[in-house]
Every structure is written in structure tokens, then in C-alpha cells.
Amino acid sequence: MQSPQCPFAIDPSGADIHGEIARIRKEGPVARVELPGGVVVWSVTGYDLIKQLLTDPRVSKDAYRHWDAWKAGEIPQDWPLAIWVSVQNMVTAYGEDHARLRKPVASAFTARRVASLRPRIEEIARGVLDGLAALPPDRPVDLREAFAHPVPNQVMCELFGIPQHMRGEIQQIIKGFFSTTSSAEESLANATRLYATMAELLVLKREQPGDDLTADLIAVRDENNEQLSEKELADNLILLYTAGYETTVNLIDNAVHALLGHPDQLALVLGGGATWDDVIEETLRLEAPGAHSILRYAVEDIAVGDVVIPQGDPIMIAYAAAGRDPEHHGDSADRFDVTRAARREHLAFGHGVHYCLGAPLARLETAVALSALFARFPGMSLAVAPGQIRPQASFISNGHAELPVLLGPSA
Template structure:
């Protein structure tokens, strides 16, 4: 029981009602104890302003090897299903000087010039995917997540990192398992083994077949100056950059399309020029962050929040989905999707402070090209089953749908 006599709130491993759970956790206070799968108890922070404060607070670390005694002392089981989320050592989990050391070579890979140069290629990928969709029977339901929202960012990231075709399907399956927070200990261990085996084989391949891509850039940093990146950090940063750059954009596209089809009056605002695709993207990021919860951070020292104290060494889970719908910032209508909302850009779905996502400009560029091209090509796009709720992914971390069933033309669907 925590300091207010409450049992920890047990998080649903399947993430079947993320926003409903957040509402119930928020009722316990701005920070409350929750139990993650595997019986691990952490602090869940749901107050938007407190989240922003903690993300800038040097008393909060993401390095489990330095600041989580339960991890260091072996109190967390070695087969904990979520262990890979804290065992990785990359720019996101690094603290202090280690973060600065790792961020420099990684940031060099995401310059504005490099991202801007990708625009024509992203457009070609989008056009090719839309051509393939156009060849589908217009009235037959299809999974837009699988046929458009997923392959677009996946192809972009694979080209950016020089990932050959023979690795792509395997990585896709591994990444899906990586985000499935309801996986058993055995499934998580097998998936983690497959992930590192694949990445190790991929690095061998790239060292033997160098090219002009981000993987080879990071390999060069590692091989020319081992003080900048260890071999594990090289592998873990590649895992981070690929998974974060791919999965978040898939979910962003998925939710944006779903929301616009659920709220056609919002789509009409774009078509009338009263709002634009950037407004859609920012409101989607606020309303449905691609990552609902971020695990984990750790208190470097006691953190007094007034009503409770997060003790030194305790683990903290940041809820980006809670921040996006915090009524104190977004008002009583925070649960409503509204692309004209004055606070639509006041989200932290790409992080905040030193750990702000380096790939955010790329994700926004991909989303802008994808959404504008999709609705221009298929102006009559509609949900295939508007009477049904789209099933969420089996994850409380990754926030998306299992599928997004649509018809390309509602008229054709009724012929």
C-alpha cells in the first residue's frame, strides 16, 4: 500500500482502455502508485504540469543501471517481460554526461538538411502505396494500417538506415512483439533474443557492405572512436532509432485517419482551408499520443510533490496520454478531437527537455505528406464499419489500433 493507504492501481497489460485507466489513476492524485505486468510497482504521473516539470528535473534519471536499486540489486526478475525497456543503453536511457556523449553522433544523423532532402523520396513512397491501393476493389474493406500507415514509415526508415529487404519482415515481427506489453516472460525473452541476434547480424552485414546511410554513419563513429559509443550502445541506439521512428509514425497516421473519418466535420475544415494538415497532426498528437506511457524514469533523490514524496530510487512512469488530455491545460473538452483547438500544439508527445525526440521533424514531414496525399487521392475514403470501435493494440505503451478497416469509396461500398 502507498502512503495514502491505497493499493497500487493494476495496469491492464493489454492496454484495452488506456484513457479510461488514466482517468481513474488521475483521480488518485497527480502521482500515484501503479502495478505493471510482473508485479513491478512504479509511480504513474498524470498531471501535465508535473510531467513537464519532472522531464526537466535533474533529479529524474532514465538510467536503470545507476539509479534504480531494484534493478541493480536483482530484485526485478531477469525474465521480467518489460525488462528490455530498461535494459537498453542508448541516448534515451542515458543520464547526464553519458546522454550528451551519445546524443551528439545520433543528432548528427537527423539534421534539418538531411530530413528536408527526404521529401521527394517520401512522396514517391506514398504515391506508390496509393497506386497499389487504387488497384484494390474500391468497395472492398481493406486494412489501411497494414497497407499504408505501416509501410510508408517502415520504408522510409529502412532506406534511411540501409536495411536490406531480407531483414525487413523479421524486424517488423520483432518490433510488434517488442511493443506487446501483454507478452509472457517466455515470449518476451524469445523476442529479445531474436532482436539482438538480428541486429548483430545486420551490423556484421553493414560492416561488410558499407553504404551512405545512418547505420554506417553510426558504425563509423563507433569504429573510429570507441569512446563515443560502445558496441552495445551502437546496437541499442539503432534499435531505438528504428523502432521509435517507425512505430510512432504508424500510430500517428493510424489515429489521424481514424479521427478524421470519425469526425468528418474536422476533415471538412481542412478542405475549406479553415485548418491545415499541420493542425490535424498536432491535434492528433495531443489527443492520441503514439506512445501512451513512457517507462521508466527513476528518482535520483527524494522528490517532494507536496502531498506525496517519491522516494529516492523509486521508478516513475510518465503518461504522455494523460498530459495530452489534462483538463487543466485543455479544458473540459480535452477528450474531444478538435483541430482548431487553441492548445493543440501544447502537447509533449515527442517528449520534453533533453530527451525530446530527435526524429519528430521527420515524423511530422511523413505525416503531412501521407495525409494530404491519401485524402487527395481518395476523397470518399470511409470507415468500413463505422458502427464498431477499432480494436486497440495489445499494449499500454504503444497507442494504436490493431487494424484500420476502410473502404476507398463509400459509394462503391453500397453498390
């Protein structure tokens, strides 16, 4: 049983996410960990327990109703991670509020609507690859910045009707949103900048509505105040854009990194022995795009073995742990294998009522991006040894700071 007086301190830089998770897992199915700013939470690392808690009505995501320390004002306003719990959108809502906030968005991510985006995604990917093909083939390129970022960025900007002059600003804000090494002052400044930019976007889209998701949500808000408040409108847009964008960037980044680091697996795919869908699912299992989920709360006391999570305590779900749980995936859990029978048995997009609405779009974007990338640059290789590639400075977002590659000749 975890000692209550010695919580494990999470490294804000995310320098060794999987190593930390392995050490936390040794403390038991749930263990107390300390987040930046001194906030202590319960970390859950087991696949089966995570899946159980994600559908447990005794677990909430609404800090305003169920996190005792937040309600009592014990969490300072300048807590560096405050933006993750202060937003009021469908992901942080509970019960009827969650259903109310999710409903206006669900229609935008139906299978038919997502599938209809494929031709445009293919066109965007080709355009980005054309730019890369113009570069010297023997010069290292940061593929995360030059490919994994711009493809989903343009897809999301068009889906949400983000005007061209705002796209760079929003991209920089999102990068700051996921940085967990920022100071309290930097985090507060980024949150202020985020809301100011969202307010500017809403004014612009009300003046110049278009055929996009932002305009659709504005229409819901303006036609029915009870369906969506102004803050909920802004917070839902923040969620949809940041989560949908960063998740896909990390998925593309991690998939390319895994394939280039395992040439045998890449050869298997290119030879027809496995599909890009297999690559995507195994990448999601091995490297969940979101390592840790901030936060959930115990609505009442929850017994887990000989540990009790008290009512009102915060809970952190370790999605990156679920896919590598040796109790579920065995001794090979840390190995990348696109033919793994259990490659789809991960929780990278969540589970239950909060399952990610954008998962089909992220999968589609990644499949298009990977197939187009390796068709254009079949001889691509890492420009440095795999151990020299640094993770980004975050224990929440699971990707790389850079992904240097040598593209080789364009096909």
C-alpha cells in the same frame, strides 16, 4: 494522498488507456500503479508536472545507476518489460552519458536533412497508394497494415540501410517489442531475436557499408571506442528504428481514425479551413503515439505536493495523459478539434534533453502521407462503427490493432 498498499493495476492489453488514466488521475498528481510482472511504479498524469519532471535533474532514465531494485537484482531477468530498461542508448542514459550518445545521432536529423527527404517520402507514399488504388473500392482494407505501416517502414529502412531480406523480420520483431500482453518467455525470445538480428545487420553493414545512418554510427563506433560501445551502438539502432517507426505508424493511424470519425473536421481541412499540420498537432495531443514511458527513476527524494517519491523508485510518465489533462486543456480535452488554440501544447514527443530527435521526420512523413491519402481517396470512410475498432494489445504503444476502411473511388 494515494494509499501505498493499493496500487492501481495497469491492464497489459491497453484496452482502455484513457479510461485508466482518468481513474489514476483521480488518485492525485502522482499515484502508485502496478505494471505487468508485479513491478510497482509512480505514474505521473498532469501536463505541468510531467513537463517539470522531464527537465528535473533529479529524474534519471538510467536503471543501472538509479533504479535500486534493478541494481539489486530484484527485478527478474525474464520480466516481460525488461527490454525497455535494459537497453543502453541515448534515451536511457543520464547526464554526460546522454550527451555522448545523442551527439553522433543528432546530425542525422537536422532540419535541412529531414527536409531533403520529402521528395522520396512523396514517391514512397505514391507507390503504396498506387497499390491500394488497384483494389476493389468497396472491399474493406486495413489501412494501418496497408498504408500506415509500409510508408514509414520503407522510409526508415532506406534511412538506416536495412537490406530488403531483413525488413520483414525486423518489422515482426518490432511488433513483438511493443506488445505488452506477451508472456515472459515470449518477451525474452523476442529480445533474443532482436539482438541476433541487430548483430547480423552490423556484420553485414561493416562488410558492405553504404550512405546511411547505420553506416554512420558504425564509423563513429569503429573510429572511437570511447564515443560508443558495441552494445550502445546496437541499442541506439534499436531505439532509433523502433521508436521512429512505431511512432509514425501510430500517428498516421490515429490521424486517419480521428478524421474519419469527425467528418466535419475532415471537411474543414479539405476546404482549406485548417492544415495538415493542425491535424497532426491535434492528433498528437489527443492520442500520443506512446501512451506511457517506461521508465524513469528518482535520483533523490522528490516531493510532489504531500507525496514523496523516494530515491531509487521508478517513475512512469503518462504522455497520453498530458494532452488530455483537464487542468490544462479544460472540459473539451477529450474532443478532437483541429482549430483548438492549444493543439500544440502536448508532450507527445517528450520535453527537455530527451526530446525526440525524430519528431520533425515523423511530422513530415505524416503530413505527406495524409495529404496524399485524402487526395487519392477523398470519399474514404470507416468500414465499421468507430466503437468497433480495437486498440492494439499494448499499454505503451497507442494505436489500433486494425483500421478497416472503405477507400471509395480513386481520384
